Amino acid sequence: MTEPSVLRLSIFVTFALAVFGVVFGLLTGSASIIFDGVYTLIDAIMTSFALLVAKLIAVSHNDFGQARLTRNFTMGFWHLEPIVLGLSGTLLVGTAGYGLIMAVGSLMAGGRHLDFDLALIFALVALVSAVGMIIYGRRANKRLNSSFIALDVKAWTISAAMTGALLLAFLTGWMIRGTALEWLSPYIDPAVLALVCLIVLPLPLPTIRDALADVLLVTPPEMKKRVDEVASDAVQRHGFLSYRAYVARVGRGRQIEIYFIVPPGLPPRSLEAWDLIRDEIGEEVGGTGPDRWLTIAFTVNKEWAE
Incomplete structure (x- = not known):
C-alpha cells in the first residue's frame, strides 16, 4: 500500500460517485444531489493533482528523476504540495458557499419537488461508499502519514456527512407523503442543502491556513x-x-x-x-x-x- 495507490483508488471511487450523483440529481430533480455530485467531482479532480504531485516528489528522489525531471527543478517539488492543498480547500469552500446561496434562493422561491424513492437509493449507495473510503484512508494513513491522504479522508468525511444528511432528509420526505405535513416536501431538498453547506463551509479552512503558511514560508x-x-x-x-x-x-x-x-x-x-x-x-x-x-x-x- 502506497500513497499513489491509495489516492488512485480514491479518485476512481470519487469519479464514479460524482457521475452517479449528477445523473440521479437530474432524474430526481434534487439540487442537493447535484451539488453533492459537483462537490465530489471537484474533490476527484484535486485528488488527481495531489497524486501527480506525490509522484513528482517520489520520482525526484531517485536517479532517473534527477536526470530527467529535476534538471529544471533543482530545488525539488515540495512547493507544489501546499499549492495543491490550498487550491483544493479554496475550491471546496467556494463550492459550499455557492451551494448555500442556491439553497437560500430555492427556499425563497417555494422549494422544489423531487422523487424521494430514487433519492433514497442514491443516498444509501453514496453513504456506504464514503464510509468505506474513510475507513480505508485512515488505516492507510496510519502507516503513510500523508498530508494528501489526510485531506482526502477529510473530504470523504465531509461527503459522508453531506450524504447522511441527505439520507435523513429524503427519508423524512418519503415518510410524510400523503400526510398533513406533505406541504413541507418541496422545502426539504433546499433546506438540507443549506444545512449541509453551512456545516462543510468551515471544514477546509484549517487546510487552507496551513497551506498558506507553507507557501509564505512561515517559520514553524x-x-x-x-x-x-x-x-x-x-x-x-x-x-x-x-x-x-x-x-x-x-x-x-x-x-x-x-x-x-x-x-x-x-x-x-x-x-x-x-x-x-x-x-x-x-x-x-x-x-x-x-x-x-x-x-x-x-x-x-x-x-x-x-
Whole structure:
C-alpha cells in the first residue's frame, strides 16, 4: 500500500460517485444531489493533482528523476504540495458557499419537488461508499502519514456527512407523503442543502491556513526551537562566535539553513573535520531522509550569514 495507490483508488471511487450523483440529481430533480455530485467531482479532480504531485516528489528522489525531471527543478517539488492543498480547500469552500446561496434562493422561491424513492437509493449507495473510503484512508494513513491522504479522508468525511444528511432528509420526505405535513416536501431538498453547506463551509479552512503558511514560508515555532537548541550547543561546543538559522516547512519538505560565525584566525581544519561537524549537527537536528533539505555553512563574515 502506497500513497499513489491509495489516492488512485480514491479518485476512481470519487469519479464514479460524482457521475452517479449528477445523473440521479437530474432524474430526481434534487439540487442537493447535484451539488453533492459537483462537490465530489471537484474533490476527484484535486485528488488527481495531489497524486501527480506525490509522484513528482517520489520520482525526484531517485536517479532517473534527477536526470530527467529535476534538471529544471533543482530545488525539488515540495512547493507544489501546499499549492495543491490550498487550491483544493479554496475550491471546496467556494463550492459550499455557492451551494448555500442556491439553497437560500430555492427556499425563497417555494422549494422544489423531487422523487424521494430514487433519492433514497442514491443516498444509501453514496453513504456506504464514503464510509468505506474513510475507513480505508485512515488505516492507510496510519502507516503513510500523508498530508494528501489526510485531506482526502477529510473530504470523504465531509461527503459522508453531506450524504447522511441527505439520507435523513429524503427519508423524512418519503415518510410524510400523503400526510398533513406533505406541504413541507418541496422545502426539504433546499433546506438540507443549506444545512449541509453551512456545516462543510468551515471544514477546509484549517487546510487552507496551513497551506498558506507553507507557501509564505512561515517559520514553524517548534521546528525553529529545535534548530536553535542544536545550533546553540554547537556554538558552545566548538568555540564559534554565533549562528544564524533559517527554517521553513514546505509541504512534507523541511528546509533548514544554519550559518556558523567562526572566529577569525581559527586553527585550520581539514574538510573532513568540517564534514564531521556537519554530520554531528545533522544527526542532532533529526528528520534525516529525502524530505529534509539541510545546509550548514561556516564563515568569519556575518554578511554571508544574513
